[in-house]
Amino acid sequence: MEARVERAPTGWREDRGEASLADVHRSIAVRRSGPGWRRAAAFLGPGYLVAVGYMDPGNWATSLAGGSKFGYTLLVVALVSNIMAIVLQSLCARLAVGSGRDLAQACRDAFPRPLALGLWFLAEIAIIATDIAEVIGTAIGLNLIFGIPLELGVVVTALDVFLILYLQRLGFRWVEALIVTLLGVIALCFAIQIALADPDWGQVIRGFAPTTQIVRNPEMLYLALGILGATVMPHNLYLHSGIVQTRAYGESLPERRQALKYATIDSTVALMFALTINASILILAAATFHKTGQTAVAELGDAHKLLGPLLGLAVAPTLFGIALLCCGINSTVTATLAGQIVMEGFLKIRLAPWLRRLITRAIAIVPAAAVTIWYGDAGTAKLLILTQVVLSLQLSFAVFPLVMFTADRAKMGELVAPRWLVAFACLIAVTIAALNLKLLVDFVAGAA
Incomplete structure (x- = not known):
């Protein structure tokens, strides 16, 4: 007896239109048995x-x-941010499998056009902020390993579009293979560095315990929101709801339930890996810089210079530079895909990937180049942290629609989110909004 094919949920105003990432939509086969x-x-x-x-x-x-200034204290922020990320990314997979839409398409369909355009504008700002961070990070990685001047490195980063185009021609699995390989290199680099740093593991464990000091100290809160913005990123919500649909998982309810289960497992395991890397960066900074009284290290270049003497091994700075460069290359791939999903989903405008990449790169390169030329290495860390706080401020405008859609049975059908998950997601959304409001109040009070 054939599996019943459920009708698409009828709570949407119009047809989805062209599928998200149409060139790779349902392109990866899924076994029906075995x-x-x-x-x-x-x-x-x-x-x-x-x-x-x-x-x-x-x-x-x-x-x-955060690690150099406050030691291990902000590890709890990385942990809480990661829990938020796991919940929100599971909702992205649910939206994709349950409705056949990515988050951008859902917003376009559900909201009045002026509101949808406003959300599109905010999503583009988030992607630009992400791209600025990637431009600077990749340029610093090139500088640390090959000695390429930062100003030239910023321009060179625009050429990564050709790598992305080549991989996409080979197939989406090749894009994923590149990402996983580079993540493996990053993990190996940090494993060696953490072993050399020999952190106080008792302090590390205590760092995962909550403290009200984070909210009471404006400077700590600013960095905590930067970590939150760098962890739970708006463009990732659009990205995940699009790329889940590259799998040809079928249309029957059992097939879609299975797809949701495996997609959630995939994202949860991957995000636990991300937590390990994020915690490693903070632990490394706390064990090397904070421990020796160097509490103002935020420049990636300074960290690279200081790691050798502090860890007593000449290869340590090179490992740091390699991991940073791998992170930059990885991020450029995902930001390109997110930009494509956002533009096509909100505006129904399809641009060639190379053109989309060059446009976002050009917008990101201008401020990044201006800062590196005018301020040099000293200005890049301030811009990097600022971009992460901007991302945090943009986050609510993606999170609230995501929670609304996945809690709506008319839009999600049988795959509507259970009540406990909706309640947890609402708590996360309100917490993010409250922390951002607190940051704005502190900022205005400080400027007054």
């Missing part, structure tokens, strides 16, 4: 593309600043 691990393997990949956004160069700057 061992569960073989079927699960087909869904391995999107979670790691999402995880890249949780360990990009902007995250490095905020984690280095």
